[in-house]
Structure formats: C-alpha cells, structure tokens
Amino acid sequence: MHELSVALGIVKAALKRVKRGRVVEVQVAIGELTHINAEQLRFAFEIASRGTALEGAELKTRIVEAELRCVRCRTRGKSFTCGRCGSAMEVLSGEELLLERLKVVEDAPR
Numbered sequence: 001m002h003e004l005s006v007a008l009g010i011v012k013a014a015l016k017r018v019k020r021g022r023v024v025e026v027q028v029a030i031g032e033l034t035h036i037n038a039e040q041l042r043f044a045f046e047i048a049s050r051g052t053a054l055e056g057a058e059l060k061t062r063i064v065e066a067e068l069r070c071v072r073c074r075t076r077g078k079s080f081t082c083g084r085c086g087s088a089m090e091v092l093s094g095e096e097l098l099l100e101r102l103k104v105v106e107d108a109p110r
Helices: 002-017 040-046
Strands: 023-030 058-064 067-070 089-093 095-103
Touching: 002 023, 002 040, 002 095, 023 040, 089 095
Parallel strands: 023 058
Antiparallel strands: 023 095, 067 089
16 A cells, blocks of 8 residues: 555655644645555545644545657557557656645644
C-alpha cells in the first residue's frame, strides 16, 4: 500500500508550510498514471495526520488525466505506443502528485 507513504509525504509537506493554526482542508492533484487510489489515500491520510495540525482535515483529490503525445508524429493518444506510426509516446500529464492547496484556520484562544 504505497498510499500510506504518499500520505506521510503529504503530511510532511503540509506541516512545512503551516506554522500556526489548524489545517481543515488539503487538496492534492493525482495523475492517473500514478495508480494511487484516492479512497485508500484518504484512509491513509487520516492515519498519517493523527496528532498533527492536519488531524481531522478533509483530503480532497483531483484526478489529472493522462495525456500522451507521439515522439515522432506528435499524435496524441492514451496508449504508450502510437496508434498512427507505432512510435513511443511521451507523457505530457498524468504523473503528477501535487499538494495544491491548504485551508488553515487560526485556533481560538483558550
């Protein structure tokens, strides 16, 4: 389950950016070629964020579709081999794993 290591990375990256307050929402972009399961990632995130400023935060995911282009004829497609000329395809998008947004609220004084 590589989703747990990804969730730990998200928590670590978010904590580097949050100095005060509590994170209530985290948005990440996940490329479909990463094969990260969004539901499993949410479950892993819940575990990874326990005891941190992210505990209880909602993890929102946005899936980025794979986009490939032939290195020879520049045809776009979804396969790793060009359907037109048989050449290899280069990946233009779909391999992303980006921390896009954090929503932070200041804790009320106690």
